[in-house]
Amino acid sequence: MIALGPYAGFILLSYAAAALAALGLTLWVVLDHRRLLKTMAALEARGLTRRSARAAARLAPETAPTAPSLETGA
């Protein structure tokens, strides 16, 4: 255990705040991403696709996906 001296409380609180900020931001982007993917999937399930995906489907109806890949957006 590291000896932090008489102001250990201030040091530990600072590191706790930093951990909270880093974890909070990470959770925010991860949960937001999941929620957005779910919403996008729900829209695609209703037959709503982006213009580029519809154009791709028209050009190659045998091979093109009916909905755009969320990762590539293609």
Added chain:
Amino acid sequence: MSLAELANPSRFLALAGRLIPWLAGITALLFAAGLVLVARSPADYLQGETVKIMYIHVPAAWLSMLAYGVMAVSALGTLVWRHPLADVAARAAAPIGATFTALALITGSLWGRPMWGTYWEWDARLTSVLVLFIMYLGLIALWRTIEDPTRAARAAAILILVGSVNLPVIKFSVDWWNTLHQPASVFRVGGPTIDAAMLVPLGAMALAFTALLLTLHLAAMRNEILRRRIRALGLTAAGAAR
């Protein structure tokens, strides 16, 4: 891949999807290394172990300004080049910059109480950083208030550029005014005044925080692109339903 090719949001999403896991791993490793170096770093002859707060306060303060710098460049991209990802980049950086600014203010206060005898002083450096935090909040509110993304982007870009005047004020406030905050001790003419035993852990933590900012910013940009696609699809659906 050139900058022009990255203007295509689909290409950007593909690249971000590949980079984010790697960047997240590198960030975790950098934090692990940084924290080991911090744990092994010596106490300061005046501050004692309280100097350990500096290893998170200083990177947080740097990144609060770096995030705003990214927003200022993005604002130019919106107004001058009308780059399709410029507003996405600015909007994604705002909450991250606001959080780092809040962290710099909080850790600064927690260092100030034992070292200065006060949590807060209305001196030039502290006040200008507080102004930066308020500007971040104002910009986030502006983006949320204006529904049309194009109008919101232009309004935010103008406000960001006006607010960027605050960046040199923050940087040079310790030179221009007689403040309680100590002058620059790393990025200064003549080199750093910090001993290598403290400069190395500080550098390692700064690298870790920068990697975290980069990872979070890429992930937040990816989310923002998806959000705009969902909005566009929703508008298409609403138009078709009429």
